[in-house]
Amino acid sequence: MSDPARFLTALSQALSTLALYGDGHPAVARAADAAHRQLTDLQQEHAALIFTFMPDEVLFGRDLLPELERWEWSARFARGGIERLEITGPVSEDQFARFLARAASALGLTDDAGADLCQDGPDSIRFGRIRLDDADRPPVRNDPLPVATLAYSLREEQDAVGWVHQEVGAGNRIPLLEAYGVVRSLSLAMHGGQAMVLPLLQLKEFDQYTTTHSINVSVLAMALGEFLGIAPSAVRGFGLAGLLHDLGKVRIPREILSKPGRLTATERAVVEAHPADGARLILEGDEPLDLAAVVAYEHHRCHDGGGYPRLHYPRQAHQASRLVHVCDVYDALRTRRPYRDAWSSAEALEYIRERGGTEFDPAMAAAFIEMMRRWDERISLEQIA
Numbered sequence: 001m002s003d004p005a006r007f008l009t010a011l012s013q014a015l016s017t018l019a020l021y022g023d024g025h026p027a028v029a030r031a032a033d034a035a036h037r038q039l040t041d042l043q044q045e046h047a048a049l050i051f052t053f054m055p056d057e058v059l060f061g062r063d064l065l066p067e068l069e070r071w072e073w074s075a076r077f078a079r080g081g082i083e084r085l086e087i088t089g090p091v092s093e094d095q096f097a098r099f100l101a102r103a104a105s106a107l108g109l110t111d112d113a114g115a116d117l118c119q120d121g122p123d124s125i126r127f128g129r130i131r132l133d134d135a136d137r138p139p140v141r142n143d144p145l146p147v148a149t150l151a152y153s154l155r156e157e158q159d160a161v162g163w164v165h166q167e168v169g170a171g172n173r174i175p176l177l178e179a180y181g182v183v184r185s186l187s188l189a190m191h192g193g194q195a196m197v198l199p200l201l202q203l204k205e206f207d208q209y210t211t212t213h214s215i216n217v218s219v220l221a222m223a224l225g226e227f228l229g230i231a232p233s234a235v236r237g238f239g240l241a242g243l244l245h246d247l248g249k250v251r252i253p254r255e256i257l258s259k260p261g262r263l264t265a266t267e268r269a270v271v272e273a274h275p276a277d278g279a280r281l282i283l284e285g286d287e288p289l290d291l292a293a294v295v296a297y298e299h300h301r302c303h304d305g306g307g308y309p310r311l312h313y314p315r316q317a318h319q320a321s322r323l324v325h326v327c328d329v330y331d332a333l334r335t336r337r338p339y340r341d342a343w344s345s346a347e348a349l350e351y352i353r354e355r356g357g358t359e360f361d362p363a364m365a366a367a368f369i370e371m372m373r374r375w376d377e378r379i380s381l382e383q384i385a
Contacts, residue, residue: 004060005067007042008051010035012073014100019109023101036096039087049087052177053077054184056233062176062286070233080107082127089124099125154189154201154215157182161211161243169250174285183239186219198223198379200331209257210249213331218242220327221320224364227371228323241295242324248278248296260338272308275300295321299328302359322361326352326368329360345372 001009010031017031042049052059055075058068068074077083082103091099104110106127160178167175189199198219201212221242225235249257252274256267263271278296282289298321301307305314317325333348343351349369356365372379 001067002060002065003038003042003045004049004051005058005065007035007038008058008065008068008071008073010038015073015104015107015109018100018104022110032097032100033093035100036091036093039091039096043087043090049085051085052180053083053085054180056236059177059180062173064287076107081129082106083129084127086126087124088126091124095125103127154186154199157185157215158201158208158211161214162208165210165247165250168247168281174244174247174282176285176287176289179240179243182215183218183222183236183243186215186239187222187236190219190222198375200379200381202381209335209337210246213328213335214243214246216331217245217324217327220331221324223375224323224327224368224371227375228367237291238320238323240289241292241320242327244278244282244289244292245296245299245324245328246274246278247281248274248276250281251277258338272300276309291318291320294318295324297321299324301325303361304358306359317361322364326360326364330368330372345376349373 014028014031014035017025018028021027039049050061053074055078056070058065058071058074077085101110160182164175164178164182167173186199190197200216200219218239219242222235222239225238230238252270256263256270259267275297279293282293282296295318297309298317300309301311301317301321303317303322305311330348330352333343333351334345336342349372352360352365353369356362
């Protein structure tokens with residue numbers, strides 16, 4: 001077991017002991033001391049410790065802790081509002097004890113009314129929810145979506161995706177924490193009311209197309225995954241793949257992306273390179289996102305073997321690629337482009353129906369059409385200025 005995982009395990013044991021025996025018991029003191037020693041040892045190797053807790057995964061910095069996959073306490077931390085834990089300096093035993101009391105209270109393990117439940121922990125320990133503007137981006141105004149059951153805006157998520165694309169376009173690694181945070185926020189927006197809502201962005205300026213499209217495909221991919229009964233952890237994986245599927249477009253010059261007329265053969269070759277470029281960018285990241293890389297590479301492959309990239313040995317695309325392909329085309333057709341107006345939902349669904357079995361996996365196309373018709377009233381459109 002790695003040192004970060006060893007510390008988190010000791011931390012969970014200390015919290016469990018505190019919940020069982022209450023403050024002041026010798027067993028609590030021993031468990032807290034053991035966790036504090038693990039923390040001190042870990043700080044000998046890392047100046048700052050940043051843990052991110054998601055329902056099924058734990059990140060240490062930008063690295064996944066595979067031994068803590070599906071760790072029960074990760075989900076408990078996330079549900080209790082402790083999505084991120086930052087330790088930036090030396091922590092005394094007394095400070096650590098105060099942190100344990102606050103964390104236990106936030107998690108509902110104790111009913112200590114005197115515990116400080118603010119998001120900031122004591123001294124050099126801070127904990128709270130993930131913020132998407134942690135990367136020095138300017139604050140944004142969040143107006144609620146026009147849905148009675150959902151007071152939520154996607155403006156911050158749009159800015160975060162735009163920043164991710166800028167970072168990758170500048171030659172930097174994919175900011176995975178922000179990408180994960182966007183997917184999580186989209187999932188929360190979808191499930192923020194009594195019934196699931198599909199919050200989709202309407203394009204106002206074409207310069208926003210790539211970010212708007214990425215968010216919409218992520219939402220549609222997660223919705224279709226849920227409609228098909230896919231496991232929640234896999235659904236979020238599809239959402240991340242949908243968010244990153246067009247990442248390779250950062251390599252396409254703007255004048256080609258926004259060209260109103262027919263592309264030349266050379267320009268078409270540049271556009272058709274974006275799936276391979278996207279897969280390469282994802283695989284070069286700090287974390288092996290194999291599924292997202294496969295989807296980025298395959299999302300323009302057709303069910304009948306057509307599409308691009310062209311394969312020497314035809315094979316069926318991954319299930320996630322077939323799912324994202326349908327979502328990708330639907331949102332692209334529903335969006336106004338420099339060379340055509342936006343299609344209506346009925347027109348886009350008819351296009352998908354007609355090409356089920358040729359361009360699209362017939363079962364996936366049928367499921368998408370059924371989902372959109374059944375959940376039509378759950379779609380919330382937002383236009384961000």
